[in-house]
Amino acid sequence: MARTTTPDHPFSQPVAHATTTGMSGGGFYNANSAAQWTAIETILPLIEEAIATLPVDGTGPIGVADYGCSEGRNSIAVMKHALPALLARTERPIQTFHSDLPTNDFSELFRSLRQDGGSVFGSDRIYSAAIGGSMYDQLCPPQTLHLATTFNAIGFLSRRPVDKLPGYILPNGPSVARANGYVSEENRRAFAEQAKQDIARYLAVRAKELVPGGKLLVEVFGSKGPARTCDGLYDLLNDAVLDFVETGDISRDAYDCYYQPVYMRELKELTDPVTDETYGAAGLFSLDRAMEYEIAVPFVDRFKKDGDLDRYTSDYVNFFRAFTEAVLRAALPESPSREDLINRIFARAEDRLKADPSLYPFRYAAVAILLTRNG
Numbered sequence: 001m002a003r004t005t006t007p008d009h010p011f012s013q014p015v016a017h018a019t020t021t022g023m024s025g026g027g028f029y030n031a032n033s034a035a036q037w038t039a040i041e042t043i044l045p046l047i048e049e050a051i052a053t054l055p056v057d058g059t060g061p062i063g064v065a066d067y068g069c070s071e072g073r074n075s076i077a078v079m080k081h082a083l084p085a086l087l088a089r090t091e092r093p094i095q096t097f098h099s100d101l102p103t104n105d106f107s108e109l110f111r112s113l114r115q116d117g118g119s120v121f122g123s124d125r126i127y128s129a130a131i132g133g134s135m136y137d138q139l140c141p142p143q144t145l146h147l148a149t150t151f152n153a154i155g156f157l158s159r160r161p162v163d164k165l166p167g168y169i170l171p172n173g174p175s176v177a178r179a180n181g182y183v184s185e186e187n188r189r190a191f192a193e194q195a196k197q198d199i200a201r202y203l204a205v206r207a208k209e210l211v212p213g214g215k216l217l218v219e220v221f222g223s224k225g226p227a228r229t230c231d232g233l234y235d236l237l238n239d240a241v242l243d244f245v246e247t248g249d250i251s252r253d254a255y256d257c258y259y260q261p262v263y264m265r266e267l268k269e270l271t272d273p274v275t276d277e278t279y280g281a282a283g284l285f286s287l288d289r290a291m292e293y294e295i296a297v298p299f300v301d302r303f304k305k306d307g308d309l310d311r312y313t314s315d316y317v318n319f320f321r322a323f324t325e326a327v328l329r330a331a332l333p334e335s336p337s338r339e340d341l342i343n344r345i346f347a348r349a350e351d352r353l354k355a356d357p358s359l360y361p362f363r364y365a366a367v368a369i370l371l372t373r374n375g
């Protein structure tokens with residue numbers, strides 16, 4: 001699908017407790033997030049387990065919230081899967097919340113929730129709403145949620161822990177094979193620490209919203225052994241951006257300050273804040289499940305089957321453009337030619353990938369935990 005976001009971009013700076021304004025809107029993220037769906041699909045059994053054990057006694061609505069819903073396609077799909085089992089367990093009405101940053105493009109989500117005058121979830125006992133806010137803040141009243149989820153989102157840090165990352169555009173650094181940059185040990189530690197603090201903060205605010213016995217499911221891209229969801233992809237974006245540093249279109253200083261404020265966690269970095277006293281969230285939740293896994297990436301699989309290089313390069317670049325573009329835009333000085341430069345950077349990425357796809361192999365690993373609210 002062609003990219004169709006509006007050219008004026010009214011929200012180019014992130015709100016508090018966020019480091020991006022969101023995904024590329026206008027349907028672009030929805031159209032380019034099949035890999036993220038595959039990562040969610042793999043852990044549907046965890047959601048089934050959570051639903052089967054939710055505390056449903058009492059009156060009033062059962063609250064189900066998804067944080068970092070983006071344009072909503074995957075958020076709706078996962079709830080479509082989960083809610084029938086919940087309906088079967090209770091007569092209570094169900095309130096779904098789909099939450100993302102205030103700067104997120106919610107248009108597709110709103111269009112989808114009640115397209116035909118009834119709930120997209122096919123029941124008149126299900127009511128839906130959207131909430132704009134950072135997931136690192138409390139967004140729902142105390143003890144009103146029974147299940148909270150987040151998918152492929154908590155890798156986006158709440159703040160930039162360093163001002164400059166001069167050697168590469170991602171804190172985890174380049175792939176071993178490509179080695180096209182560096183990140184100092186000190187900077188790596190700063191990001192790893194920030195990532196843990198973010199989890200703790202997320203746990204603390206969700207703990208306020210959840211009823212005792214409520215469930216929290218956290219899934220995010222990350223790493224599993226040698227498979228890291230950053231390799232290939234950020235190497236390619238880094239190379240493309242550097243091409244424009246060389247031509248002088250991007251200043252060296254702008255490059256030094258630019259990085260994607262995203263951290264790829266290992267499973268232990270996700271689980272530590274659940275139990276480690278130093279992060280301030282220990283004891284709020286008990287850990288039911290912890291998983292690390294790798295998925296088959298749909299556009300990689302298709303390319304292996306059909307060998308269609310044009311399609312592979314556009315699918316691959318659109319996939320990462322959807323979640324990197326907003327941060328890249330905010331890192332470039334505002335000018336009449338900025339949109340054109342952004343288009344050229346992603347076009348350059350396509351050219352580089354097409355010239356030698358073997359330089360940028362991509363794998364998608366994810367980590368996930370299922371927790372129960374203590375108390």
Ligand SMILES: C[S@@+](CC[C@H](N)C(=O)[O-])C[C@H]1O[C@@H](n2cnc3c(N)ncnc32)[C@H](O)[C@@H]1O
Nearest residue numbers: 018022036068070074101134135151152153156
């Ligand atoms: C890659 S998308 C994931 C969308 C969807 N959950 C999925 O799996 O397809 C990441 C989402 O996290 C959101 N996000 C990033 N930082 C956030 C924050 N601090 N609070 C809430 N949402 C945030 C982004 O706006 C984006 O919509």
